[in-house]
Amino acid sequence: MTSDHIRKSFSILFVLIFFAYLFGPLIIMSLTAFNSSSFPRVTPWECFSVEWFEFLTKDQKLIEGLQNSVFIGLGVVCLAVPMGLAGALMLTQVRERVRPWYYTITISPILVPGVVLGISTLLFWDRVGTMFGASRESVFYNGFFLTIIGQATFISAYTMLVFISRLQRFDRVQEEAALDLGATHVQTFRKILLPFLKPAIASAAVLAFLASFENYNTTVFTIVSESTLTTFLAAKVRHGINPSISALAVVIVVLTLLGAALHEAFKRRELAAEKESARVAKGEQKSRGAQSRFLFDPTVIMILLIFTAGLGTAYFAGTIGLDECKTEVLAEKRRIVQERIKKRQQKTMFQDAGRQALTPLTQEEIKKRQAAPGTSNFQGLFSPENLEEQVGTSKEETQDAPGRAGTENFQSIFAPRNLEEQVGSEEQKQSE
Amino acid sequence: MSADVQLNDVWIRFGDFVAARDVNIHIQEGEFFSFLGPSGCGKTTLLRAVSGFLDPSEGQVLIGGKDMAGIGPNKRPTALIFQNLALFPLMTVWENIAFSLEVKGIGKEERRKKANELLELIALPDQGEKMVNELSGGQKQRVAIARALAAEPDVLLLDEPLSALDLKLRQHMRTELRAIQQRVGITFIYITHDQGEALTMSDHVAVMSQGVIQQVADGSTIYDHPETAFVASFVGENNMFSGKITEVSEEYAVVETPSGMLRARRTKGKGGSLHRGDEAFVFIRPESLKFVNGSAFDNRVNANIKQQEFEGSFWQVFFDVEGNNRTVKLSMVNDGSTLPHEVGDRVELGFSADVAIATPAGELAAE
Numbered sequence: 049m050t051s052d053h054i055r056k057s058f059s060i061l062f063v064l065i066f067f068a069y070l071f072g073p074l075i076i077m078s079l080t081a082f083n084s085s086s087f088p089r090v091t092p093w094e095c096f097s098v099e100w101f102e103f104l105t106k107d108q109k110l111i112e113g114l115q116n117s118v119f120i121g122l123g124v125v126c127l128a129v130p131m132g133l134a135g136a137l138m139l140t141q142v143r144e145r146v147r148p149w150y151y152t153i154t155i156s157p158i159l160v161p162g163v164v165l166g167i168s169t170l171l172f173w174d175r176v177g178t179m180f181g182a183s184r185e186s187v188f189y190n191g192f193f194l195t196i197i198g199q200a201t202f203i204s205a206y207t208m209l210v211f212i213s214r215l216q217r218f219d220r221v222q223e224e225a226a227l228d229l230g231a232t233h234v235q236t237f238r239k240i241l242l243p244f245l246k247p248a249i250a251s252a253a254v255l256a257f258l259a260s261f262e263n264y265n266t267t268v269f270t271i272v273s274e275s276t277l278t279t280f281l282a283a284k285v286r287h288g289i290n291p292s293i294s295a296l297a298v299v300i301v302v303l304t305l306l307g308a309a310l311h312e313a314f315k316r317r318e319l320a321a322e323k324e325s326a327r328v329a330k331g332e333q334k335s336r337g338a339q340s341r342f343l344f345d346p347t348v349i350m351i352l353l354i355f356t357a358g359l360g361t362a363y364f365a366g367t368i369g370l371d372e373c374k375t376e377v378l379a380e381k382r383r384i385v386q387e388r389i390k391k392r393q394q395k396t397m398f399q400d401a402g403r404q405a406l407t408p409l410t411q412e413e414i415k416k417r418q419a420a421p422g423t424s425n426f427q428g429l430f431s432p433e434n435l436e437e438q439v440g441t442s443k444e445e446t447q448d449a450p451g452r453a454g455t456e457n458f459q460s461i462f463a464p465r466n467l468e469e470q471v472g473s474e475e476q477k478q479s480e
Numbered sequence: 481m482s483a484d485v486q487l488n489d490v491w492i493r494f495g496d497f498v499a500a501r502d503v504n505i506h507i508q509e510g511e512f513f514s515f516l517g518p519s520g521c522g523k524t525t526l527l528r529a530v531s532g533f534l535d536p537s538e539g540q541v542l543i544g545g546k547d548m549a550g551i552g553p554n555k556r557p558t559a560l561i562f563q564n565l566a567l568f569p570l571m572t573v574w575e576n577i578a579f580s581l582e583v584k585g586i587g588k589e590e591r592r593k594k595a596n597e598l599l600e601l602i603a604l605p606d607q608g609e610k611m612v613n614e615l616s617g618g619q620k621q622r623v624a625i626a627r628a629l630a631a632e633p634d635v636l637l638l639d640e641p642l643s644a645l646d647l648k649l650r651q652h653m654r655t656e657l658r659a660i661q662q663r664v665g666i667t668f669i670y671i672t673h674d675q676g677e678a679l680t681m682s683d684h685v686a687v688m689s690q691g692v693i694q695q696v697a698d699g700s701t702i703y704d705h706p707e708t709a710f711v712a713s714f715v716g717e718n719n720m721f722s723g724k725i726t727e728v729s730e731e732y733a734v735v736e737t738p739s740g741m742l743r744a745r746r747t748k749g750k751g752g753s754l755h756r757g758d759e760a761f762v763f764i765r766p767e768s769l770k771f772v773n774g775s776a777f778d779n780r781v782n783a784n785i786k787q788q789e790f791e792g793s794f795w796q797v798f799f800d801v802e803g804n805n806r807t808v809k810l811s812m813v814n815d816g817s818t819l820p821h822e823v824g825d826r827v828e829l830g831f832s833a834d835v836a837i838a839t840p841a842g843e844l845a846a847e
Binding site for chain 1: 531532533552553554555558559560562564566567568570579580582583584611613614627628630631
């Protein structure tokens, strides 16, 4: 093997590790969403199920948080997109020497920790509210208002970056041309600059919405008494989680992937169209069917088909036969436990026999135990290694004194999952 | 409608830099007027002052007799064709053309009609639905012209619009531009660094250098009667001899150069001040320079043939001339006969005083 080979395989290995690191957690989490186990885990795998997705839709507080998040997201989009656009346009207008300063100042909210932004938003509007003598019910203390304002302070810096990069590719001579042809400044903005910025506006809006949607550290301060998806989830995690959170994550991941795939398809199409028009300009033949509508694009159709198919498969696989599977799993669990118990019993009997042989209990001691089962239980609790012995003895006892089945029940709770045995003794009781 | 353009004592300064220095020009209505000069001479700046994108630091711009001070580009009766055309890439061809009507609030139907008329004029019918980047360079050029004409300007301003085209297309577009100008009959102000364009198309040419108008005249006057050393050296090719004036008369001047005493017509107008003892240049065109074959010439210089080049219809012969460190060039029409001399031959060159011109020493065009 040459060093070139080694280098190549190393780089492949590196890439694999990198992707495993990147996507491993996501994949595992996604899998947990489909396991019927009530704790998010992959092993042991119980049943393939989509019940956690249903569970999700029934969680009223979560839905409410989601709605709030969407509302706040839209609010932030409405605020941050125009602010970012104005900031970016301003950058093109200020003098060359002032530009780096202006840029640094407008971009600085990104560098300020979100927590600081959250607290300062809260404090600032509290001051403003006090100044106007506003009541606690007024807008200055409203969680939605504060969160939208607070998030927009740094999200508008993100959107500004998007606009700046687009504006750098704008040929300012076009504005002059429009003015020269008699357009007013407003008309020039509306008919020349705005159409040019349209893709950037769309990107900025999506970016702003996502940034708002996933924000926690600013929101947790500004949301006051309301809750968003993130603050709700954070609160929920504190009280223990179930796979419905994984299910929610899966929904978000799938929507993101779908969006990204469609965006990619759209971009490729635009690129192809550009190439096509360049070819046409060179006087070559126009290839047929190059300009179909976006929704009829083969790639887009494929993406949507795969998505729908995956959705359908998951739904059917996750609902059909779920109950049977669950019963089976339960039966299997029981069987395993039963086996374990049997083994223990055998082991205990063997041990007992051995122990008795070594230090035989006096008749008195046995009597004492039988007379005070509580103590024996107690003993069993505190010396877990005696547990098996315990079970063993109680079994013996059951046979000896069936009238004390009640105590046994109690015991079996402490001795984990003796259910089967329990049922057994019950039957015995009945038979007597 | 057409209008005349007057630039009165126009100065344009950017800080310490003077882009236009005391410009006085009167452009007649309906004429094809060119500003010719090397890049950076201030011609585009002047054009922007006419179109309204900048105000002169001093002086007046009058269009149709009206002072344009404080009137923005969108209110002036001018339309500008930009160097890079600045077509709107997100609009179709006809939307581009009809843009000036759209901003005036004219209905779509009428816009469409007008656009189609103009597409006919520029010989691009049925191309209205295309996107701009689907057009070739020459087609884009014509769309830019149509878009400017749609605004019905009194004055059309063109900022080196042909510079991006290849040679053949450029020559074709020259003729076409001239034809369009004559058809619509409005004033064209054309900016170029290409003297071929300026001389072929224009009624009048203003030669500019470093913010100063050197000469304003029609093409043949510019070529045959340059007023300054710059114009003589910039327009066309010229051989130059420098020396001191020893004698000045009404029509002629005698300049003593290291190559000998040379008699030449003296410049008039701006470069008219020639006095005895002044530094002066004598210019002689390659096509006016002859081999002395016994015939009488006012001026004679001795030269060695350095190189001969065949250019189809012309022979170009290059010489080292005694007392002149610049290579001197002679062009002669290829009439089928072979050249009379070989490389290395020592020959005598002659020219008459009437085809040579003497100017005061001054700025020369960069070679």
